[in-house]
Amino acid sequence: MAPYWTDHWGNPSSRQHRQGLTASAAVALARRQIAEALDIDPDRLIFTSGATEANNLALLGHARTRGCGHLISVNTEHHAVLDPLAQLQREGFQVSLLQAQSNGLITPTQLEEAIRPDTRLVSVMAANNEIGVLQPLKELAEICRNRGVVFHSDAAQAFGHIPLEPDNLGLDLVSLSAHKLYGPKGIGALVIREGVQLQPLQWGGGQEAGLRAGTLPSPLIVGFAAAVQEAMADRDERHTRLGGLRDQLWNGLNDQLPAVERNGAAAPCLAHNLNITLPGMSGSRLHRSLRPHLACSSGSACSNGAPSHVLLAIGRSRADAEASLRLSLGRSTTANAVEQAIASIVEAVDAQQT
Ligand SMILES: Cc1ncc(COP(=O)(O)O)c(C=O)c1O
Structure with a gap:
């Protein structure tokens, strides 16, 4: 990360001078490295300030494109999921929280029974941040796919620790955070499956395909990618x-x-x-x-x-x-x-x- 705080200080969006191009190339390489670890196309990665922002972008960003309807999650989720859902409730969405069993897990049947014709989105974390349990993402994602419901997973605690390939698991939206895998704080990403509708939470310079405006923090992004590479190794x-x-x-x-x-x-x-x-x-x-x-x-x-x-x-x-x-x-x-x-x-x- 160090050279990107000092020598290579350019803005990665400034492509008309060498400093900018150097930073831009470093961000592009980091994006490819992180995408490779997830086995996805690099364009599907939207850099954010961390998993909190990625969760907000996924939940608010998708729900708001649908206007109204029903959302499902679990009562053991991180506040970075529960609180955006509470905000959506204030905006008129209905939210159901599945009750985790005493072992912390939910069952595919619970999800199946909770889905309604107006369910827009389901959010279930990959690994719980307090008790570590791994939810059955693949089965849950399949239920969502069969019912035409977008499936989001907060994978902040899983990425870099267990295999996590969004397409293999059938995930539409995945939140990541660098500091859970020894990377720097203040950087993360949202992985988006092509075709999933999202509204940005902020507007500005149009960075990250218009979904997350703001100058990209190249040192943090380079650090995120380096941490991912070490974690995968x-x-x-x-x-x-x-x-x-x-x-x-x-x-x-x-x-x-x-x-x-x-x-x-x-x-x-x-x-x-x-x-x-x-x-x-x-x-x-x-x-x-x-x-x-x-x-x-x-x-x-x-x-x-x-x-x-x-x-x-x-x-x-x-x-x-x-x-x-x-x-x-x-x-x-x-x-x-x-x-x-x-x-x-x-x-x-x-x-x-x-
Ligand atoms: C499961 C989970 N989601 C979200 C977050 C928030 O991540 P960040 O600090 O990158 O915003 C954390 C970490 O605190 C977490 O453990």
């Missing part, structure tokens, strides 16, 4: 390695803390996620005593300290949701770090019991 190996470490973490906690419970289905699930509840513990004390040792949370970074709506949605009480830990592993996580995490959590629990 070690994705499968990382998945296997982190799955092993996550099992080590769960088994270690389970051995020493008989009351511990796991949130969300153990499979299908992201390999680097473990979400646990320690029933009866004070959530605030637990988090306070873990803070010096572990960077963990009870819910999403966007929840402003409220108990996790995902854990509440899958049937946890407020107290249990607060006494929960969302633990994530990553490229730099080692077996030694996992043992330290287990020891810290056990110590924090013991401290409350004595």
